[in-house]
Amino acid sequence: MITDAVIVGGGPNGLMLACELALAGARPVVLESLPAPSAEPKANGLLGQVVRMVDHRGLYERLSGNPGPPQPNSAYFMFAAMGLDLSLLEESPVYGLPAPQHRIVQVLEERATELGVEIRRGHELLGLSQGDDEVVVDVSAADRAYRLRARHVVGADGAHSVTRKLSGIGFPGITYDRRTTRTAHATVPVEWVDPGTGALTVPGHGTVLPFLPLRTEHGGFAYAPFPGHPPLVSTTEWDRPGTDAPPSLDEMRASVRRVLGADLPLGPPGGEGPHVLRRLKGGNTRVAERFRDRRVFLVGDAAHVYTAGGGPGLNLGLQDAINLGWKLAAAIHGIAPPGLLDSYETERRQAALRMVMYSQAQAALTAPGSDVTALRELFGELLGHRDTVQHLADLTAGSDIRYDMAFPDAHPLVGRFVPEMELRTPGGTVRLAELTRTARPLLLDLTEDASVAGVPAAEGWDRVDIVTARSGPASPAATALLVRPDCYVAWASASPRPDPADLDGLRTAVQKWFRPAEPARSG
Known part of the structure; x- marks a missing residue:
């Protein structure tokens, strides 16, 4: 029997990926070398864009213990031990969720178990070999050694990743x-x-x-x-x-x-x-030479480490898992469009390199010395400007990331994480975050006559959930949005009634992200 995916590492990133795969109907197996969850204090919570992301998966209330959606920090934050006056901003992107890492693991493991994920604790990866159609992994457990055959393997096993080393993927960078x-x-x-x-x-x-x-x-x-x-x-x-x-x-x-x-x-x-x-x-700042080696992928610290760990690190790693999950599930089901798996590295390397810059810049600005003190004095003057605060707040939160969706002159929302909005649907008022918890593609039609929902079908249309609604007054200037399972906007329109060119763009986006690849022709 061949397993859909073997995930090496049962920490937050591995468990989040397991949940994403299971939501998409795949059957992952998680291998964790530790016999029980670690109680060692590590990260103290989640910071940034990922707080909104866990809300979009229905996990925020479980992790926070508080009812209702997350609220941004709109008063004060820090960059390189200098104050960011978030009150200067119209809307702060900096969200925080205090929760020790062992609690995050507990909640994600509970969710993975609810979704039917098999988690094998005390099982350690010893070797792997790749073929054209599968990966064979050698595993050691307390009472036996055995082999697993899997369509794909994902290393979520930390900075010293055995998966990365066995795959021959280099880990260049700087050691301080x-x-x-x-x-x-x-x-x-x-x-x-x-x-x-x-x-x-x-x-x-x-x-x-x-x-x-x-x-x-x-x-x-x-x-x-x-x-x-x-x-x-x-x-x-x-x-x-x-x-x-x-x-x-x-x-x-x-x-x-x-x-x-x-x-x-x-x-x-x-x-x-x-x-x-x-x-x-x-400390180390390193990014893997590649995040994929044929059927093997890396997420989280296995793919990138940097000196500013903790909440920002989980922000990056958990979003790696969410970005990869739906794409890998499509490949497992045989419905991945051409290039879909390659887009994982393209998109997440961009985010990793931004966080490396964030980390190294803070390290330079907190070093001792009068020259650094002078630089901090100048930098402190810049922090009195709203645009500077906005730029650094977006960088801190990871909300500055905009994926290239290959649309010239695209709507400003395209490529960005979908904004929160309150929607009036035939079934009642609902937050957009509540519509994304199935991890399926979503077409949101906010036009007055539902003209987008009735667009002639394109290949891949059957994989998209369509919701017609009216938005509240505080919603962004968009009348229709196509949202990927990772909650990034693949297409958007601002027209009250999208014209044929707009609708052609929608069909193109659906086919780019959700159209199954055509079967290879023989002979």
């Missing part, structure tokens, strides 16, 4: 060896914390705002009092690598003293663990 980051859960003096704002006042230094990184001439400092957990304190220093001894609170206190120039009494954390106490030397 000057920086050392120290992080610890610890208690701080209660009287130093403002109960209203959560700000920490350190005598001899001043006020440190919660969750907003601080840069000094000697390094970086951050104080993050996550609800229900001891505060998370971290420092970044240059050319102070420490020792090979296990990290300690004494080491953490000394690092804070060097960075802030003042003492911060840190006590051991209370409550149930696991608690963070770690020292990380250096």
